[in-house]
Amino acid sequence: MASKLENFEQTFDRKLTAAEAYANRPRHWMLYTGIVLIIAVLVGWSGSGIRFTGMTTTGTEVARGVLHGVFSPDLKLMFGTGETDVPYLLLQTIAIAVLGTLNGAILAIPFAFLASGNIMPKPVAYLVRLIILMIRTIPSLVWALMWIRVTGPGAACGVITQSVCSIGMISKMYITAIEDLDTHILESLDAMGCNAFEKIRYGVLPQLTASFISTTIYRFDINLKDATTLGIVGAGGIGASLVQCLNSRRWAMVGSFVWGLMVLALIIEFCSTRIRRKLAHGA
């Protein structure tokens, strides 16, 4: 667009005045109409498939019940210490996320190195990338359903599920970190006469650790939110109890679980943002 104005300036052989430049301002109306048209067509097409079939007969009751539950939660459940109470289930959810993320972060390392174009030959890298994409595409809930068939329900199944499905995103982020490696440092270490181990210790690790840890913490954040839903299929954590309460319409209990979830998510988001900011800026 700037080039168009420069062309004008060359043909007229003088600087355009502000008014003239404004009259020749770039106009994207074609682009904008195009975008709006595409969106309109897509909405029209997708709207055809989605029918509002009205509320269920108990719809208003459910809505009122949920609201009522949220504002008057079951306090005994919320602060109890038994194995079916909110604090224990929340801790179990955190435990699933901790183990799942750590396993995933370790398992992702070989994948990430195998998929990095600057270390591996291109065909190998692309093949591993395809595998990573596949791991990422299968939703975690489907992974959980498959692992439940193998290991049976329970919190351990949640851990395994998260270990596997974390690999996808973590290794994707690791790959970017590895491909951004500054190889000049390795060359200068070479020139100093360092051996392979020293090159890895002083040339590679310091460049990678910060972003690896940051990625892992970010994934922990995601896994924790995921772990709350894994319970729905029976993989441990708070989800199972929440769904049971919803289906059996015990609104006060629903309320206390929802509060538990909210508090947990808010705390974790706050902490993870702080730690990651510290890692990124060093202070």
Place this chain on the structure above:
Amino acid sequence: MDNENTSVLYKETFYDKIFKPEIVTLPNGHTVRRRRSRTPFIVLALVIAILWAVKMTGFDPSEIVRRFAKMMDLMKKIFQPDWSFFPKVVSPLLDTIKMSILGTVIGCAVALPVAILASSNINRNAIIVSIFRFLLALIRTLPTLVIALVCALIFSLGTFSGTVAIAIFTFGVVSKMLYESIETIDMGPFEAMEALGANKFQAFWSACVPQILPVYLSHCLYCFEMNIRASAILGYVGAGGLGITINERIGWRDYNSLGTVLLSLFVVVAFIEFFSEYLRKKLS
């Protein structure tokens, strides 16, 4: 002798008070303090966390090794998809795509005004800003599946509940990303327009909107990518789409058909991701 600058550079934390820093004398006579490494502390905390988590979840690594062959069996079946099942996949797959398109569009449309109200450089009223932010944070804490389940209970089973759930989720995420982006825009043009006599709306329209729009579209596309993946599982709680089929196939242990479903989902997701990444690169 102690370097005067060290006290400025060196902020003593609680950890440093317990583990006194090491004092190193440089060849020129200056002394510097080197902090004790925090690594042992972090490692200890991590080990305790792992042990506690293992106890809490009953996770046993040997279990994986023992059951690995079984999982491999399952995976093998998934990679031998039964293509005769494909015609039954098409309609729920299209439903899933429709749900995520409509949900994304609705969510993004609502997110724009809210994000503007929640960004502190445009809305000067600190109370309104913090109220909106708190509400957005609350919405983001609710898992999509739980929203979908509640919607399914309220609006009956089917794609409509899924659309509502996706719209709510998109609204939360896009608003947050958008107000964070809006706060980084250059307010200079806005002030210049106001100084020239434009009213607030005119100034906002011609100075801020052109800066916000590409970022907004890029966030919407990113969210659409996420939604396609998320909406595939909403069927599990009865909110329409592929999830119903997936759940049914796993229930019947029909892993060859499950492979068909997952591979078609994979192709669609990969295609949309590729396309959206291309568009987002163009936008930035």
